Amino acid sequence: MTAKVRIAFDNVSVRFPTTGGSMQVVDDVSYRVHDREFVSVIGPSGCGKTTMMNIVAGFMQPSSGTVMLDGKPIAGPGPDRGVIFQEYGIFPWLTVKENIAFGLNLRANRVGAAEREEICQRYMRLMGLADFAGAWPRMLSGGMRQRLALARAYAVKPQFLLMDEPFGALDAQTRSAMQDLLLHVLAEEGKTVMLITHSVEEAVYLSNRIIVMTARPTRIREIIEVPFAYPRTDALHKTAEFGELRAHVRDLVMQEYAQQARQRSTAST
């Protein structure tokens, strides 16, 4: 791939201090995410995937190795990297529209009133929230909260989108609709995306590349190129190629889950 490297992990390891010393979570991980690439990171739960996202988001530093963003070290969180958290973090004291406008009212990305209004309207329309501009978040369904989190992140025009299990709490139908919406929005405004997920189906359907991680301490098991062209539609799910790739990724992930289960049982005996 000739595209520019945007995110670069080089020999990254992370250890957390514990009562009895330290626990290694990430072990010597190196990979690159290129411009406008959609990369999914998949692996057993609790393996350290979220830790890797938190480093890129700027919430923590690796214990050793480096993570560079456009060739520069990461100084902390910033509006260039939109983050979608597992629990969304919708501000409950603001209406739907005020949530979207939150970032636009900050000094880091302040815009004029007219432009703010335009951006809010645009994303409310795109995310199907136009009828709920004045609604309180507690009235929204899970899927709507998810769309609101995406709209809020998009409003400040991030170049990166970092998503941690964003669809985990949704039912199967909503989840599938959200995946299609995400692809649609990305087709309109390309971003460099890093998605943390458990779902093989989701990773294969959405990504350019899938990074399969091992059980903890997590290493890269395999990096898989996904050859399907965008725009992708639901019909892709039913093709034989999709099925084969999904089966391959599932095998890898299941082996790592089994490995993790073995580790747990030896640790407990």
Added chain:
Amino acid sequence: MLKDWKSTVWRAALILAPWLLLLAGWYAIHYSGLINPALVPTPHEVAVRFAELMRGRLPLDILMSTQRVFIGVLCGIVLAVPVGFVLGWYRNIRTFIDPLINFFRALPPIALIPLVIVYFGVDEIAKTVILFYASFFAGVIVMYEGISQISPIYVRVARTLGARDGEIFRKVIIPLAVPHMLTALRVALGVAWATLVASELIAAQQGLGALIQNAGSFFQLDIIYVGIICIGFIALFMDLGLRALGRRFVSWQERIA
């Protein structure tokens, strides 16, 4: 239209019902003879005495008591909000201060009265100090429990959107703290009214506590009832007022008002 009217009447009836039941129970006790009727004045006797006192000392008593509660709670909350906030937000400070707060909170204000008299005399200031003490510790606990339960996710989200420290404080932490401030204020007001009679034990001439104390020494049971009922109703109305205020300011919260 008719349905609206009907539901309003039904609501009013539901609100009134427990009060009427209470009144009925009161009459029942008086007339049953289980207790010597001379020891239980009837509600209407109390009402007559209330009307009579309203033409006399009662308005001033109410004013004095309300003023004391108001000043005591105001001072208590003005200090409790920042202290509770700091304790709730900074976990490591809480570890050290928490036992101290709980030590003082456990002391009943009445037990402190002799000391307060020694250090502050018997004037207005002494009563305010007692009410301040009571409302501060009630408020500080509510405030820091509330603040410490604020999920850090909101701060993290704000940071990823580009918020700086000052913006996070103004736009995230303050809005999340307001409901806890209002709850702290409500709890402090309740505690302060409960402590009022104790504070007015300190040689007060006016005030509902003083009214009750004086009536007690002359065995004027009906006046005691008037005093008690007044305290209850004033506290109730203040709480209703605060809740209405709360609904205005924190309408985003899920709360059955």
